[in-house]
Amino acid sequence: MEQQISATTAWIYSVLFAFLPYVAFGIFIAGLIWRIRHANPTIQALSTQFLSNDKMIKWGSPLFHFAVIGVFFGHIFGLLAPEPLYIWLMSNETKRLLAIIMGGAAGIVALAGITLMMVRRFTNERVSVRSSFADKAIVVLIFVQILTGLLGTYVTSQSPLESYMTIDHWAQGLFIFKPDSWIHLLDTSLIHKIHILLGFLIVIVFPFTKLMHMVATPLQYLFRPNKVINNGSL
Numbered sequence: 001m002e003q004q005i006s007a008t009t010a011w012i013y014s015v016l017f018a019f020l021p022y023v024a025f026g027i028f029i030a031g032l033i034w035r036i037r038h039a040n041p042t043i044q045a046l047s048t049q050f051l052s053n054d055k056m057i058k059w060g061s062p063l064f065h066f067a068v069i070g071v072f073f074g075h076i077f078g079l080l081a082p083e084p085l086y087i088w089l090m091s092n093e094t095k096r097l098l099a100i101i102m103g104g105a106a107g108i109v110a111l112a113g114i115t116l117m118m119v120r121r122f123t124n125e126r127v128s129v130r131s132s133f134a135d136k137a138i139v140v141l142i143f144v145q146i147l148t149g150l151l152g153t154y155v156t157s158q159s160p161l162e163s164y165m166t167i168d169h170w171a172q173g174l175f176i177f178k179p180d181s182w183i184h185l186l187d188t189s190l191i192h193k194i195h196i197l198l199g200f201l202i203v204i205v206f207p208f209t210k211l212m213h214m215v216a217t218p219l220q221y222l223f224r225p226n227k228v229i230n231n232g233s234l
Contacts, residue, residue, distance in 0.1 A: 005186070016197060017182035021174055024200040031207025056120040064113025070106040071149070074099065079171035096164045100157045107150045114143050138209045145202060148195040155189045167192060
């Protein structure tokens with residue numbers, strides 16, 4: 001990419017999109033190991049108290065969690081699958097179309113689920129009173145992240161194919177430790193950059209929040225029947 005880049009711009013992009021990703025995942029892995037080894041009872045307590053009998057969580061939680069699983073694996077394939085792995089099956093244009101349709105659908109379902117969960121946390125007096133600032137902040141953060149993802153999907157649908165592929169090139173460059181991969185994001189839309197940075201923030205805080213229940217016995221969490229709780233916490 002032949003483009004005049006100032007030293008300040010290069011420094012900012014290299015910090016945010018080349019250095020920060022490794023820091024974020026380093027904190028994530030270290031925090032995950034620490035929580036699993038030293039705070040397992042807390043993880044179990046958080047997951048067993050997450051569900052209650054009201055309709056908002058009954059509908060919101062499955063909608064959010066199942067959709068997020070789809071979004072997660074969609075991101076893994078969309079960002080990290082090298083072109084030789086899928087080009088015999090589909091073109092890059094088809095891959096982008098699938099990302100727009102399937103990613104958009106999963107994002108809408110996830111947004112509906114997290115909206116129900118967020119409204120419940122803020123409007124259900126029993127839950128709101130017993131929720132910490134961090135409990136409320138992480139729900140809002142996830143809501144904003146999903147919203148920016150949907151906006152990014154719309155931008156992708158209106159952009160040329162080359163713009164879509166630049167994010168793949170950046171992610172795959174990071175995966176093979178290319179320090180200058182951030183160059184691919186110079187012309188990427190602002191909404192995509194915000195979505196990426198919010199994603200790193202979620203990765204950093206993940207091990208230290210109630211999101212840990214998504215790692216601790218996820219299948220048991222998703223398929224067990226709802227439980228009535230008396231303390232109102234999530």
